Amino acid sequence: MTELKPLTDATPIKTPMLPDAQTVTHVEHFTDDLFSFRVSRPQSLRFRSGEFVMIGLMGDTGKPLLRAYSIASPSWDEELEFYSIKVQNGPLTSKLQHIQPGDQIILRPKPVGTLVHDALLPGKRIWFFATGTGFAPFASLLRDPETYELYDEVIITHTCRDVAELEYGRRIVEALPNDPLIGELVGDKLKYYPTTTREDSPKMGRITTLLQDGTVFKDLGIDGMTAETDRAMVCGSMGLNTDLKEILEGFGLREGANSDPAEYVVEKAFVG
Numbered sequence: 152m153t154e155l156k157p158l159t160d161a162t163p164i165k166t167p168m169l170p171d172a173q174t175v176t177h178v179e180h181f182t183d184d185l186f187s188f189r190v191s192r193p194q195s196l197r198f199r200s201g202e203f204v205m206i207g208l209m210g211d212t213g214k215p216l217l218r219a220y221s222i223a224s225p226s227w228d229e230e231l232e233f234y235s236i237k238v239q240n241g242p243l244t245s246k247l248q249h250i251q252p253g254d255q256i257i258l259r260p261k262p263v264g265t266l267v268h269d270a271l272l273p274g275k276r277i278w279f280f281a282t283g284t285g286f287a288p289f290a291s292l293l294r295d296p297e298t299y300e301l302y303d304e305v306i307i308t309h310t311c312r313d314v315a316e317l318e319y320g321r322r323i324v325e326a327l328p329n330d331p332l333i334g335e336l337v338g339d340k341l342k343y344y345p346t347t348t349r350e351d352s353p354k355m356g357r358i359t360t361l362l363q364d365g366t367v368f369k370d371l372g373i374d375g376m377t378a379e380t381d382r383a384m385v386c387g388s389m390g391l392n393t394d395l396k397e398i399l400e401g402f403g404l405r406e407g408a409n410s411d412p413a414e415y416v417v418e419k420a421f422v423g
């Protein structure tokens with residue numbers, strides 16, 4: 152077995168096979184700060200839609216440089232998809248943003264996470280609240296048939312600074328009703344609520360504000376949220392997560408976990 156070589160800015164990313172190496176099959180750039188990519192899936196990898204894994208590249212020191220990444224593809228997909236930020240001086244993404252089909256990344260096949268259906272009690276309506284790259288776990292859950300089997304209504308809210316940052320999510324949501332595999336299941340259950348905070352768009356504002364002043368409910372024709380009917384998953388910055396938790400608790404929802412399912416679950420989209 153050959154070793155993965157340390158990656159420097161000058162070295163191509165193509166590296167020899169290792170047990171945890173997967174091959175990049177597709178890369179798409181959405182903005183200067185956001186891109187998505189697909190990689191081969193280890194045959195033995197089983198995961199629940201919404202979970203995350205550690206992925207990365209070989210660092211300059213010869214040690215793997217790994218970061219947590221939500222799997223954006225659904226559990227039935229034969230490849231794995233990821234949706235990523237490009238932090239220009241970020242140890243991993245300053246390099247990861249240059250990957251191309253045929254390159255290899257490291258993927259530790261140990262999926263974990265709380266944004267899974269098992270962590271919620273049965274309900275009628277599920278809310279997916281995402282900001283920025285926090286859309287990634289919901290890109291998985293929205294493409295999973297189980298989501299539509301479990302709930303009568305599925306609402307995805309996505310808040311970004313600019314309109315271009317909504318594009319990855321918008322494309323996934325808009326393709327769903329015509330998807331040959333789950334389009335029929337999706338039917339008219341899915342509602343999409345994109346908002347921006349810094350660039351003009353049809354719906355402006357932080358999702359927290361729009362929930363607190365009732366705008367979201369008015370726009371969607373919903374009375375409000377209750378612990379009997381509503382379930383929620385949240386994925387954003389620490390600030391968003393903290394603020395939304397308080398709002399959801401105000402509606403009477405309690406935080407759940409894999410070991411103790413309840414009415415909502417939260418995961419960080421990033422640390423810092």
Ligand SMILES: Cc1cc2nc3c(=O)[nH]c(=O)nc-3n(C[C@H](O)[C@H](O)[C@H](O)COP(=O)(O)OP(=O)(O)OC[C@H]3O[C@@H](n4cnc5c(N)ncnc54)[C@H](O)[C@@H]3O)c2cc1C
Pocket residue numbers: 203218219220221222234235236238240241242243244245283284287288418419420421422423
């Ligand atoms: C559970 C979990 C799941 C995650 N899933 C994803 C994912 O699906 N896609 C993804 O792009 N990142 C995700 N992240 C963040 C990811 O682990 C890395 O932080 C990111 O890839 C940047 O790595 P880096 O080494 O370049 O910079 P880091 O040193 O890791 O980060 C530098 C700084 O960049 C900012 N930052 C990092 N990640 C993000 C982000 N995603 N959005 C906005 N600002 C950010 C923060 O201010 C951070 O302090 C996740 C993090 C956690 C904890």
Ligand SMILES: NC(=O)c1ccc[n+]([C@@H]2O[C@H](COP(=O)([O-])OP(=O)(O)OC[C@H]3O[C@@H](n4cnc5c(N)ncnc54)[C@H](OP(=O)(O)O)[C@@H]3O)[C@@H](O)[C@H]2O)c1
Pocket residue numbers: 184282283284310311312347348349357358359360387388389390391392394
């Ligand atoms: N996105 C970019 O264009 C960009 C570019 C370069 C660097 N960065 C850096 O990357 C980091 C993350 O940027 P990001 O835009 O991906 O993520 P982010 O800062 O978490 O913002 C994503 C969205 O969430 C909203 N939000 C943030 N905190 C919230 C809260 N407590 N309650 C409700 N809504 C909240 C933001 O609204 P507000 O606009 O009102 O905060 C924004 O619309 C930052 O450190 C930033 O400086 C971002």
